[in-house]
Amino acid sequence: MLITAIIIAIGLTTLALIATIIWLLKASGLFTSIKIQVTQPSFEFLTIVYKFQKGDYSTSADIFRDIINYSPSHSTIGIYYDKTDVTPVEQRRFIVGVIVDETKDAEMIKRMQTDDYKIFKLPKSVQSVYTTFPFNSVFSVSISNMRVPSRLEGFIQSNKLDAHPLVEIYEPTIIHYFVPLSSHEIYNVPELISESS
Numbered sequence: 788m789l790i791t792a793i794i795i796a797i798g799l800t801t802l803a804l805i806a807t808i809i810w811l812l813k814a815s816g817l818f819t820s821i822k823i824q825v826t827q828p829s830f831e832f833l834t835i836v837y838k839f840q841k842g843d844y845s846t847s848a849d850i851f852r853d854i855i856n857y858s859p860s861h862s863t864i865g866i867y868y869d870k871t872d873v874t875p876v877e878q879r880r881f882i883v884g885v886i887v888d889e890t891k892d893a894e895m896i897k898r899m900q901t902d903d904y905k906i907f908k909l910p911k912s913v914q915s916v917y918t919t920f921p922f923n924s925v926f927s928v929s930i931s932n933m934r935v936p937s938r939l940e941g942f943i944q945s946n947k948l949d950a951h952p953l954v955e956i957y958e959p960t961i962i963h964y965f966v967p968l969s970s971h972e973i974y975n976v977p978e979l980i981s982e983s984s
Contacts, residue, residue: 821918821935823942828912828965835864836896836904837884839978843876850883857895862886866974867953882976907976915965916943916950922962935964
């Protein structure tokens with residue numbers, strides 16, 4: 788009788804654990820439908836404080852974690868300049884930064900600049916290939932990185948569009964992804980321009 792009760796308790800615990808994992812993955816976006824459209828994202832002029840890097844895009848996570856030390860509440864941004872199917876890993880260029888208000892965030896900006904962050908202004912968004920993804924947990928980032936960029940690239944290729952770079956903006960509950968269809972150079976930070984010249 789005791790053994791039966793233990794087996795039932797283990798079985799119920801296992802079911803509860805599986806249900807919790809499924810719920811967490813669902814809430815994190817594993818089953819979210821990815822709707823891609825061509826539109827003009829609603830972002831106006833943005834001031835960002837960023838770091839430029841070369842190498843594996845996955846190392847961007849280190850900078851995102853560093854930015855949290857300055858402010859866990861600000862929206863963050865990543866811009867990925869090179870296509871992964873064309874550019875070798877060690878040559879891929881990207882930036883990771885935080886969206887700031889130059890007046891309200893003056894002290895934070897100064898602190899970040901002493902740690903080699905740079906400041907850059909992005910103009911109003913242009914017509915882009917665009918989608919969003921829920922940002923409900925740390926798993927949302929991993930799941931979105933596995934699902935969204937490849938879907939965007941497939942859409943761009945199948946419609947024969949000239950779209951680049953990939954821009955990600957992380958707000959408290961949503962990740963915006965967009966790939967500009969024109970004015971590509973407005974997303975180029977000075978380090979990228981100096982590399983290209």
